[in-house]
Amino acid sequence: EDQVTQSPEALRLQEGESSSLNCSYTVSGLRGLFWYRQDPGKGPEFLFTLYSAGEEKEKERLKATLTKKESFLHITAPKPEDSATYLCAVAVNSGYSTLTFGKGTMLLVSP
């Protein structure tokens, strides 16, 4: 069974304090790993797709990396507006483009 585990469940940072979120996965055949941001009461907002080990993608203060077992979302010098829940999801080779989600990491950045 495909599994996605995110850690930590919650993370509190001071503004400017860099850190990383982890997403480990156990799947039969990874087609892609996705990162989303979700604000309270809203749908997930697409951030990145990573397709193969060694791949990296960046967007503003966020950088996503991928290995054969896990992905990291690095947040550099975060600001309060980066506060949100960050979701990781995987798509596998079999069947449709369905996603299996982790439970998310709730990030709070204090000024």
Add this chain to the structure above:
Amino acid sequence: SAVISQKPSRDICQRGTSLTIQCQVDSQVTMMFWYRQQPGQSLTLIATANQGSEATYESGFVIDKFPISRPNLTFSTLTVSNMSPEDSSIYLCSVVDGTYEQYFGPGTRLTVT
């Protein structure tokens, strides 16, 4: 990326009634999905809705409880039937674009009393 809207954005319903949620996309897409997000939980896929064929349901979800329509390539509906308080969730539709990236609508927050 596709722009997705959902109606209603939220609703409070009585136990035993049904609610139909609409999902509209601003471009034609082949694959649409319906997810449920229960309070404090992550997203769980309910079904895949393809135009011109029956929806494909995930384990634990059945057509009698969650009937889905997909009349064209820009629109879909999900009905939550014979509701109970356990159906209180956020319901989200999503679409896949040509690069397999999946985009979500704003969600419908359902409360069943």
